[in-house]
Amino acid sequence: MGVVRQTKSVFAVLNFFQDTNEAVSVVGLVERLQNQMNKTTVYRILERLEDEGTLHSFTGKDGLTWYAKCNGCSSVNHIDAHPHFHCLECGKTECLSIEIDMPLIPNHKIEKAEFLLQGKCADCA
Numbered sequence: 001m002g003v004v005r006q007t008k009s010v011f012a013v014l015n016f017f018q019d020t021n022e023a024v025s026v027v028g029l030v031e032r033l034q035n036q037m038n039k040t041t042v043y044r045i046l047e048r049l050e051d052e053g054t055l056h057s058f059t060g061k062d063g064l065t066w067y068a069k070c071n072g073c074s075s076v077n078h079i080d081a082h083p084h085f086h087c088l089e090c091g092k093t094e095c096l097s098i099e100i101d102m103p104l105i106p107n108h109k110i111e112k113a114e115f116l117l118q119g120k121c122a123d124c125a
Helices: 008-018 026-032 039-052
Strands: 055-059 065-069 083-087 093-095 115-119
Touching: 008 026, 008 039, 008 065, 026 039, 026 065, 039 055, 065 093
Parallel strands: 083 115
Antiparallel strands: 055 065, 083 093
């Protein structure tokens, strides 16, 4: 899709992720940015930032799409095979910086994997 234009709306989304290591659901982000842009703009920006390798997405326990910052990804190589943790007490969702070995499956090419762990975070445990 090419380089994302750095509009005021793109900066607002990027600034949100700049200030946190937590993931946010698309619904949560739309709510937080509702005074700055409409829902369609948020969805469009998230899609472009994911295509660019700035953000990655995963499916949360609620079935919603969640987004978090990428670390070392590009538009041609997403390396997001890491687990995410959702606290059942406070609702915080975060990327875990641990590696999980992907299995090699004959005659298959894995392009995306999602790992969601649930429990209580350090603050709630």
